[in-house]
Ligand SMILES: [Zn+2]
């Protein structure tokens with residue numbers, strides 16, 4: 001095996017890509033510019049790429065924005081010259097994401113990687129102390145921000161792609177890199193999985209920058225505590241009426257929604273383990289003197305296991321239906337995102353420790369951390385395990401000034417070197433193991 005150290009140039013490029021991407025964050029299923037950006041670079045490295053409708057099963061997408069919102073944005077990108085029209089066509093109607101494949105045609109393992117690419121509906125901080133302000137790369141898309149570090153994930157994925165292409169002669173086996181849309185709200189993994197990219201994968205690797213505030217050089221070898229989750233939208237429909245003249249003619253959707261919000265918080269805890277429920281958004285009514293005929297609610301459930309999450313979903317649905325019945329309104333329930341449980345494999349801990357032995361950037365390996373949140377990558381991890389492969393999810397340490405999904409979220413860019421080195425050294429190790 002040749003020299004696996006990556007160059008200073010790549011380190012610098014990853015930072016540049018990150019800062020470019022950070023300025024143009026895009027929400028789930030709207031990552032047109034982002035997909036185009038990734039695809040162009042992957043092609044320039046010599047990868048075969050599959051973009052948009054070639055990369056995902058359209059019907060398996062969850063929580064897709066309204067078509068009118070999508071086409072308005074598509075038109076804007078084309079008219080501003082941000083994305084060529086024929087490229088937009090490949091992604092039309094919210095079919096974003098790209099997959100890159102490198103087949104060395106030499107016998108060896110099939111290793112797959114997943115990088116999530118979407119941003120969040122958050123207005124980025126304009127504080128002078130905020131790193132992207134100081135360095136002039138704050139979000140240019142109003143109300144949208146890379147506030148989870150996925151800009152860093154994309155950059156790492158691009159760094160890895162560049163490395164793989166440059167070291168093709170020293171490699172064996174096959175490499176698949178999934179640049180997954182719409183991770184936030186757990187909406188995208190299933191659609192990408194449906195295309196069969198992971199059907200014959202031996203090793204599947206993914207990870208997240210941050211999550212817990214750690215030091216640069218800290219690598220969390222395995223992650224436990226992925227919570228199964230369901231994201232639910234509810235629309236209550238009643239009947240509006242004059243609140244003074246004939247209130248009895250109204251059917252109050254606002255009260256039904258408010259009552260539901262209170263009661264789901266009272267679902268009995270389960271002796272089987274950790275559960276969560278949160279009503280995060282409630283919009284109802286149209287004016288002070290009108291009995292509200294509409295209420296829209298966004299809520300989510302979580303559970304330590306898929307069964308525990310299902311218990312929560314069942315209870316939530318029961319409460320919604322009972323409350324709608326009580327107020328004589330209609331309730332429409334829509335599942336708009338999902339994640340399942342997954343367990344970690346101890347085998348990775350010594351494997352990662354051994355692989356990072358001579359690394360330059362990794363200073364300290366933490367065997368395992370409890371994640372305590374949800375990630376739709378779990379569908380991919382479980383799929384690979386079902387097919388006899390091994391899956392793993394890392395955490396790449398960085399101090400966090402503000403938490404994830406916060407307007408001041410930021411990470412230290414040196415973490416990009418740590419993440420890239422982790423993947424590179426692990427590949428080297430896995431190739432040596434499979435002679
Ligand atoms: Zn996030």
Ligand SMILES: [Zn+2]
Pocket residue numbers: 148149150208
């Ligand atoms: Zn994230």
